[in-house]
Amino acid sequence: MAMQDEKSGRIAWYRRIGNRIVxxxxxxAVLPLFLLGGTVxxxxxxxxxxxxxxxxxxxxxxxxxGFNSLFNNYRVQIESMASMPEMQxxxxxxxxxxxxxxxxxxxxxxxxxxxxxxxxxxxxxVRNHHEIGLQPASGAIESAADAGYVESFRRVVAxxxxxxxxxxxxxxxxxxxxxxxxIYDFVNPEEVVGVISCSISISSPDIHEIVxxxxxxxxxxxxxxxxxxxxxxxxxxxxxxxRGINIEKVARGKIESILLDLAGITYLGTVxxxxxxxxxxxxxxxxxxxLEFLNQLLLDLALMLVVAFVLAVAAGFFMxxxxxxxxxxxxxxxxxxxxxxxxxxxxxxxxxxxxxxxQAFNDMLNTLEKHRMMDDIWHREWNETPPGKIDPxxxxxx
Numbered sequence: 001m002a003m004q005d006e007k008s009g010r011i012a013w014y015r016r017i018g019n020r021i022v023x024x025x026x027x028x029a030v031l032p033l034f035l036l037g038g039t040v041x042x043x044x045x046x047x048x049x050x051x052x053x054x055x056x057x058x059x060x061x062x063x064x065x066g067f068n069s070l071f072n073n074y075r076v077q078i079e080s081m082a083s084m085p086e087m088q089x090x091x092x093x094x095x096x097x098x099x100x101x102x103x104x105x106x107x108x109x110x111x112x113x114x115x116x117x118x119x120x121x122x123x124x125x126v127r128n129h130h131e132i133g134l135q136p137a138s139g140a141i142e143s144a145a146d147a148g149y150v151e152s153f154r155r156v157v158a159x160x161x162x163x164x165x166x167x168x169x170x171x172x173x174x175x176x177x178x179x180x181x182x183i184y185d186f187v188n189p190e191e192v193v194g195v196i197s198c199s200i201s202i203s204s205p206d207i208h209e210i211v212x213x214x215x216x217x218x219x220x221x222x223x224x225x226x227x228x229x230x231x232x233x234x235x236x237x238x239x240x241x242x243r244g245i246n247i248e249k250v251a252r253g254k255i256e257s258i259l260l261d262l263a264g265i266t267y268l269g270t271v272x273x274x275x276x277x278x279x280x281x282x283x284x285x286x287x288x289x290x291l292e293f294l295n296q297l298l299l300d301l302a303l304m305l306v307v308a309f310v311l312a313v314a315a316g317f318f319m320x321x322x323x324x325x326x327x328x329x330x331x332x333x334x335x336x337x338x339x340x341x342x343x344x345x346x347x348x349x350x351x352x353x354x355x356x357x358x359q360a361f362n363d364m365l366n367t368l369e370k371h372r373m374m375d376d377i378w379h380r381e382w383n384e385t386p387p388g389k390i391d392p393x394x395x396x397x398x
Contacts, residue, residue, distance in 0.1 A: 016324075017320065017323065017324065017327065018320030018321065018323065018324040019320070020320075021316050021319055021320035021323065022312075022313060022316035022317060022320055023316070024316070025312040025313070025315050025316030025319070026309060026312040026313060026316065028312070029308045029309070029311065029312035029315075030305055030308050030309055030312060033301075033304060033305060033308050034305060037298075037301040037304070037305070040297070040301075041294060041297060041298055041301065044293070044294050044297060045291065045294050048290055048291060048293060048294055049268070049290065052268060052285060052290045053257050053268070053270065056220075056257070056268075056269070056270035056283045056284075056285070057255050057257075057270055059214075059216060059220075059270075059283050060255050060270050060272050060281065060283055061255070062214070063210065063214060063222070063281055063283070064255075064272060064274070064281065066210045066214075067210060067274050067281065070206055070207070070210065071164070071179075071274065074108075074179055074198075074200065075162050075179065075181065077102075077106060078162075078179060078181045078196060078198050079162070079181050081098060081099075081102050081196070082181050082182070082183045082184075082196050083184070084098055085186055086098050087114075087183055087196070088183060088184065088185060088186040088193065089186065090114075090116055090122060090183070090193055090194050092122055092123055095114060095122065095123050096123065099112050099114070099123060099125045100125070103125060103127055108200055108201075108204055108206065109127070109198045109199065109200060110126070110127050110176065110199045110200065110201055111124070111125055111126040111127055111198070111199045112124075112125045112196060112197065112198045112199075113125070113196070113197045114183075114194060114195075114196050114197075115153065115194055115195045115196075115197070116193065116194045117157060117192055117193055117194055117195075119150075119153060122194065148165060148226070148228055149165060149178065152165040152178070152180055153180060153195055153197070156180045156181070156182050156192075156195050157182070157192050157195060160182050160192055161182075162179065162180060162181045162182070163179075163180050164177060164178070164179055164180075164226070164274065164279045165177070165178045165180065165226055176199045176200065176201055176202065177199070177200045177201075177202060177207070177232065177279075178197050178198070178199050178200075179197070179198050179200065180195050180196070180197045181195070181196050181198075182194075182195055183195060183196055202224070202232050202233045207224075207233065208233075211224050211233045211234070211235055212233070212235045214235070216235065216236065216283070217285065219236075219285050219286060219289045220236055220283060220284065220285045221234060221235065221236030221237065221238055221267075221282075221283070221284050221285070222234060222235040222236055222281075222282070222283055223235075223238070223245070223281070223282040223283075223284070224274075224279065224280075224281060225244075225245060225247070225279060225280040225281070225282060226279050226280075228244070229244045229245045229246055229247055229280070230243065230244045231243055231244060231245070232279070238262070239262050239263030239264075239265060240263070241263070242262060242263060245260065245262065245282065247260075247271055247280060247282070254272065254273075255270055255271075255272045256270070256271055256272070257269070257270050258270075258271055259287070260282075260284060262284075265286055266286070266287045266288075267284040267285060267286055267287060268284065268285055268286075268287045268290050269282050269283060269284030269285070270282070270283050270284070271283075323354065326349075326350075326354045326358070327354065329346055329347070329358075330346055330354070330357065330358060330361060333345075333346045333361060333365075334361070337365065337368075342365050342368045342369050342372060343365075343369065344365075345362050345365060346358040346361055346362055348362065
């Protein structure tokens, strides 16, 4: 028995038939499921990202259409005022009544500032509750507290294009949009002689209706940014303390998909430049919520793999156990034959190859046992016959 254990111990575990059966069962059960699940997971991930991006782009197009109509309306109103000869004259006395009538008719604007080309303040008009305060102002735009405001002014003068700038306005105690429009010379329409800057509250009904009233998913965020990435207005749950987002320059008229890291949370977003301005509009959703269905699918797949693994081990164990017992019985019988015992027979059960091998082994033992019996009879007769009585004609005696 010790020799048997020693010989059995020489077989590596991965060479044992029982272990091979278990490993084969595991591979046959788990590998196809793993490959199929991996393929499905990759496809689902791609589809989820595509669907989210497509939905965000559709939302963005609707928002851009709304902002385009709104800002075009604002720009047309201010450009109409800027194109009046009284405004183009750049004379304070002739501009006062135009600005006063404009603010009186357009309640959406909180104030208007007029600058000459060099940045000198010509007129400052501020709406205080329901009254409009008009006064000539001195100084230059360089005295403005916000460098972005000054930069926007210079950009309008250089490019002759309207621009939109957002900032916290201390005089209004709230966030404002400043729409700057160039004033052209009456004689030479190609020359910019001044800039008019009109302020619009971010919380105004028109903008609030678009930014905060547009229907978006509960997990999405909608953010209005100025061209510096400062948050002007938003809808949805933003990370606490978020005031600005670093976004690379976006081409006008193009909707781009980006990945953002906001306060340690990765967002999948769609960003676009606002039409007619240098502001940005962003629609985003946390990436882990985008892939929430995929995460649940992977969890279910992992559970299925565990169940398949357990079932494969159990099935392989029971299959290998019966086979290993038959093989061990056959090996034991072969060792008995090697030690000279030919009377032992192997029990034949089943109709598989092992049963055939057991039957063939028993047939071999029957043949060996018959030959041994014949040899015993012949030797016994040989030993019992006296030497002188051997028949020379007997072929077996020669």
